[in-house]
Amino acid sequence: MALEDYPRPSVTVDVIIFTLRGNDLQVLLIKRGHPPFEGMWAIPGGFVGIDESLEEAALRELEEETGVRDVYLEQLYTFGDPDRDPRGRVITVAYFALMPAHAVQPRAGDDAAEARWWSVYDLPPLAFDHADILAYALQRLRYKLEYTAVGFELLPEAFTLSELQAAYEVILGEKLDKRNFRRKILSAGVIEETGAYRTGEGRPAKLYRFRDDAVAEVKARRLFP
Amino acid sequence: MALEDYPRPSVTVDVIIFTLRGNDLQVLLIKRGHPPFEGMWAIPGGFVGIDESLEEAALRELEEETGVRDVYLEQLYTFGDPDRDPRGRVITVAYFALMPAHAVQPRAGDDAAEARWWSVYDLPPLAFDHADILAYALQRLRYKLEYTAVGFELLPEAFTLSELQAAYEVILGEKLDKRNFRRKILSAGVIEETGAYRTGEGRPAKLYRFRDDAVAEVKARRLFP
DNA sequence: CCCACCGGTGTCAATTACACACTAATTATA
DNA sequence: TATAATTAGTGTGTAATTGACACCGGTGGG
Structure with missing residues (x-):
């Protein structure tokens, strides 16, 4: 047929x-x-x-x-x-x-x-x-x-940790603890400092970028509880 | 068009x-x-x-x-x-x-x-x-x-914990620790004893069945590391 | 110059994950 | 029928992870 x-x-x-x-x-x-x-x-x-x-x-x-x-x-x-x-x-x-x-x-x-x-x-x-x-x-x-580390795709190339946390909070619809968030995201090793700072409001914030060689690593490892 | x-x-x-x-x-x-x-x-x-x-x-x-x-x-x-x-x-x-x-x-x-x-x-x-x-x-x-608790779909209605562990090992392609396996699977609350035993080789083994009201609960909660 | 605002940091307690070895009940065999 | 072989079943101590929680630091604006 x-x-x-x-x-x-x-x-x-x-x-x-x-x-x-x-x-x-x-x-x-x-x-x-x-x-x-x-x-x-x-x-x-x-x-x-x-x-x-x-x-x-x-x-x-x-x-x-x-x-x-x-x-x-x-x-x-x-x-x-x-x-x-x-x-x-x-x-x-x-x-x-x-x-x-x-x-x-x-x-x-x-x-x-x-x-x-x-x-x-x-x-x-x-x-x-x-x-x-x-x-x-x-x-x-x-x-x-x-x-997974997919959240970075929604942010500009360089971002602050506060911006990243705000993104997670908006998407998940819940507040996250600042210190725990930072500890977890940094220990996951998926972002790195760019060396630059974002200024303009309050204390300048370190800018980070996503390490794209890190995507695979995070797969199947829960980032947040 | x-x-x-x-x-x-x-x-x-x-x-x-x-x-x-x-x-x-x-x-x-x-x-x-x-x-x-x-x-x-x-x-x-x-x-x-x-x-x-x-x-x-x-x-x-x-x-x-x-x-x-x-x-x-x-x-x-x-x-x-x-x-x-x-x-x-x-x-x-x-x-x-x-x-x-x-x-x-x-x-x-x-x-x-x-x-x-x-x-x-x-x-x-x-x-x-x-x-x-x-x-x-x-x-x-x-x-x-x-x-998830999907593994039970591959087993008969009643099964022993050893059979369940063997199934996991075959699919994942790795050995699992017996005590840790039992502790985890039992504490997840997805199976229950049938009351019957399987006899015929060695010490009789308790038979378990899958609690089908439990499928949803386990979703998004990692069963094994 | 001081105040407001956001950025950044550490500890302790509780929970969870992991490694690990012997006793118990039965069947097969000598 | 005693003994060996086979599979079932059980607990503890240690390390790692999670989660709750409060203060100081640097800059911009008034």
Whole structure:
């Protein structure tokens, strides 16, 4: 039996793009410019090209919406309920991306009337099953943050320990003890001092950078309780 | 633009079926009865029906190969490189399943010339990108075993602590200390005594069963170091 | 110059993780 | 039927990790 003898679904990628802005965890959504769900907010995504890998498709969507390519991107889950799209059978491979907020200007892509950041703690109603997808992405982000060094992907290249702690607190939704946080993050060996300081408010703070050769080391070793 | 205006890939599910047999971690493979890769061993799978959810498709494949339906099944990853199938664009959503070996007789499904268990430590060459998929599944199984109570899915309903420890050792590929193992597994509160004993060799051993109301509790709490 | 603000530091107590060796109950064998 | 072989079952001491907790330091602004 040949490939063409089987009915083929449409396949899309959706990319949940997280960032930190103004001490808030935000996600990039687009306002749909066409039916179905015209005018509703949705996770950006699009059809997978026939000669394009899934990851390439996700990177392409990411770039279309943000102009950025070199960020953390991870496959999340594949959603394929037969009735998740009223137009017909559409299976979507969801990815999530983490990027620092600075220097990213959301752009409305082809199908979108508008694109903007939304706080994950205050979302509009979403098209399709996108509320489920987003909830799952958030859960996975929190989980990864506790066990791996992925949090740095949301910060600028150089950051202070207070900024890093604030990021963790926003994402996890809880306060952390300053001294314990510093001890743990420093003993994990995933960051190093840049030598520079951030000045401007109060005592100058040491700037740190992420040691990218350290990513693998932290995997499977819980960072926070 | 309508759905039909985009080229549609074929979508399959592949199911990596693990079990424990004779103190070995084994996986069910089929020998392909048709091109491409005719005569090679492969992970069982098939096309997703147009009105069938991905999980339903995975359950269907599982049942076709084993006759069993009520086992642990989890979505693993979606593989979609454009050239992973020589017939054309085929995206596969991989699942993995865990089942106790007893009372499962592998059956060769439609496309298969033969089906049998293989030790994950001694595999034949595999069709498509199935070696990659299997390696990834094994990694995920080990990871899950350390952090969750998923290991019980591979054992019969009643089991001794020695059998459970042997299962962990086979899957993780390392020896564990008996006293520490028992202390940890018992204090996790995920198993309970059945009251019965297994006799026949040496001192009779208490039989335990998995407390299925305990699955959720153990999630995200590491069982082994 | 002093005050406000944020950055940075250490200890102690409790818990948890790890290494480690013998006795107990049965079955097989001499 | 005594003895050996086999598997089950048990506890302690030590090291490492976690978590709670309060004060001094450097800079900018008034």
